[in-house]
Amino acid sequence: MVNDIMEGSSTRLLSPTESVFKGIRAAGIDFIVSVPCINLGELISMVDEAPDIIHVPVTREEEGVGVCAGAYMGGRIPAMLMQNSGLGNSINALASLNMLYGIPILMIMSHRGIEGEPIVAQVPMGRLTPKLLDTMDIPYFIPEKGTDPADIIVTAWNVASSEKKPSAVLLPIPFWRQQA
């Protein structure tokens, strides 16, 4: 899959952050809540500077689930930028709000605690994250080499929207290493 932008006569590859942002645009996402991760730093700045995206930094991921649900009810297309550790902070809300009523949300997660993780405290939730998503029957998507990460953002939102439930995109440490 071609993943580049034209710069005059030459082309260059999009950085991981630019690819994710392209996917956010392509999915039509116009309302974003965020809790930071070091890997999301540039993306959060891009979102904050986008005039047509409402950006709400929240104090905790569970709070962000509520804000996104309200935004969806108000006609917006919501996503949450978060670290996977925040999944643990969100589970009751994802179940007793999103799943109960049929409210979609896209969680774009920096997946820490797996390959390449320098911080030992990240490891338990890193390993648990896919299992927790499986248990909750939340579909999740991981970019594979040779594919456009923007495409999985669009796919993940489309699944959330059509199935009226949460979905997730997991962006592991090696994904961000391609950052220029």
Next chain:
Amino acid sequence: MKRIDAITEIAAMAKDSHALLVGNIGVPCKELFSVCDMPGNFYMLGSMGLASSIGLGLALARPDKKVIAIEGDGSVLMNMGSLATIASHKPRNYLLVIIDNGSYGSTGNQPTATSRNTDLAEVAKGAGNKQIRVVDTPLDLRNILQTMDHGIIVVKAEPGNSAVPVIKMSPEGILKRFMDISSRPSH
């Protein structure tokens, strides 16, 4: 004043101003349903603590609509960070009403921290909110609701639940009816 007296005043104002109204989990939602069921009511049946967050998301998504969220002391204590997020955005169409009866009413009236030393109006102020009022009678609440269109009202109430029936709507039915109003552009 009982909680249901406060809810009666809030619902009457919401009806008059065609506001979107988010009800809090448990007995407060049932009391709202019993005193004034309206298509613009969203009954939050789970996700304790998130009524103020849902209200904030709605208010930011729909700046053309008045949005009111009803919280309790126990639920605000569970998501106090929301007061900071609201202060950061301070939408001018968003009114948060915290009915503080010092107890977890829906689980058997166990005391909350506000029955001891915690002052939620001070917490809201410390979080950066500027428009904050405290009332303790239905008449004062009615008067404040007529003049205050955004900010936070803390209503001091007595503990206790009304004998009200369960909400006879499915979660999907609640959402669909609400979104027919909340997600539709105003003309």
